[in-house]
Amino acid sequence: MKEESECPVGFKGSSYEGFILFLSLLSVFNIVFLVFPALNPDATRVVFVVDLFLSSVFLLDFLFRLFTAESKLQYFLQDRGWADLLSSVPLPGMKIFRLSRIAQVVWLMRTFGIRRLKYDFSEQRAEGALFFVFFFIILLVEVSAILVLGAERTAPGANIRTAGDALWWAYVTIATVGYGDQYPVTTWGRIVGIVIMTAGVSVFGTLAGFLSNKLTAPRERHSEQTIPMQSRQGEAMSELRDMVAHQEELYRDIVTRLERIEQAVKIEKGEEKERPP
The missing domain is CATH 1.20.58 (Methane Monooxygenase Hydroxylase; Chain G, domain 1)
Structure with missing residues (x-):
């Protein structure tokens, strides 16, 4: 598992x-x-x-x-x-x-x-918000274009009568551009326009916030956040293994030196016993 x-x-x-x-x-x-x-x-x-x-x-x-x-x-x-x-x-x-x-x-x-x-x-809240904005724009364009077509298609004096008109109007309204070549003339069409204009302000405000966060965030903080947790844990484990290996090497070196000193002491004592009085 x-x-x-x-x-x-x-x-x-x-x-x-x-x-x-x-x-x-x-x-x-x-x-x-x-x-x-x-x-x-x-x-x-x-x-x-x-x-x-x-x-x-x-x-x-x-x-x-x-x-x-x-x-x-x-x-x-x-x-x-x-x-x-x-x-x-x-x-x-x-x-x-x-x-x-x-x-x-x-x-x-x-x-x-x-x-x-x-x-x-x-x-990764900023990235999540950005993807949500993209999805919300697609969903809002589609839904608002269908709704405004239902309200405007047969209305007298309407200028939003085709799918192209509705999609164009929906996008420029969400973007709060207000191009002006297409506009609703019915009450329900204007209600749809109010809703998507309000949503458009929120959507593009979020997008502007994401870009501002990316442009002003410190590079060190950004790089730290983009390092996966598993990678950081792996680096820490690798450092610990290196430290343990270094300590073991020092321990073996100390033991070797002690053995050499002990052997030298034994040899020295043996020579003293062999000397004539």
């Missing part, structure tokens, strides 16, 4: 693995959403565009795991890298492999250990 402090092969950090897990869950939810019969065609296009983006993220994740694996062949065959590759293909029949990706990430996190995950999250 593995200890919780041991890091399983292929584990890329609790924040990163959690990010991939939530993206995989969102992609599976989108698959169900696409086959929902009451969904209007424009909302379906929104989900399809978001799914294309998720597929590109999964492809980058596969390449990242492949090129950082100790054995690329073992990752691809034994660690189901082929399933990660197939799950990044934006075809309906290939999306079922995203369930395998979810199972793999859950297994890695369980093998890593709950207590170790909590410690890792506490040590």
Whole structure:
């Protein structure tokens, strides 16, 4: 049985693995959403565009795991890298492999250990917040684009009528840019806009805080935090072994010198006995 402090092969950090897990869950939810019969065609296009983006993220994740694996062949065959590759293909029949990706990430996190995950999250709060911001932006863009389309698509004088209009409006509103070429004219559309503008301030405030923390943090503290606990423990054990070996060497040297002195004393006493009176 593995200890919780041991890091399983292929584990890329609790924040990163959690990010991939939530993206995989969102992609599976989108698959169900696409086959929902009451969904209007424009909302379906929104989900399809978001799914294309998720597929590109999964492809980058596969390449990242492949090129950082100790054995690329073992990752691809034994660690189901082929399933990660197939799950990044934006075809309906290939999306079922995203369930395998979810199972793999859950297994890695369980093998890593709950207590170790909590410690890792506490040590890398900034990175965890950054991954959460990325996931929240993707989720918020998708949900707000679908909601604003439902409110604006058939309204008189509306200018948000297509999936492209909704996605563009959702992103510039979250970014608090306020480009102005697309805007809601209905009450429900404006309510959606208020919600995502408020969320956008929080999201990009968190992102700014992360960048500020990374730019102003002392280099010594940063390097210390990025050293894994297992590595630090290994270095301490190595130093202790060197100290014990040095003490043993000193002990053997002292014993050897004492034996030589004792032998010299015996020889000297023997010579004194042999001398004539």
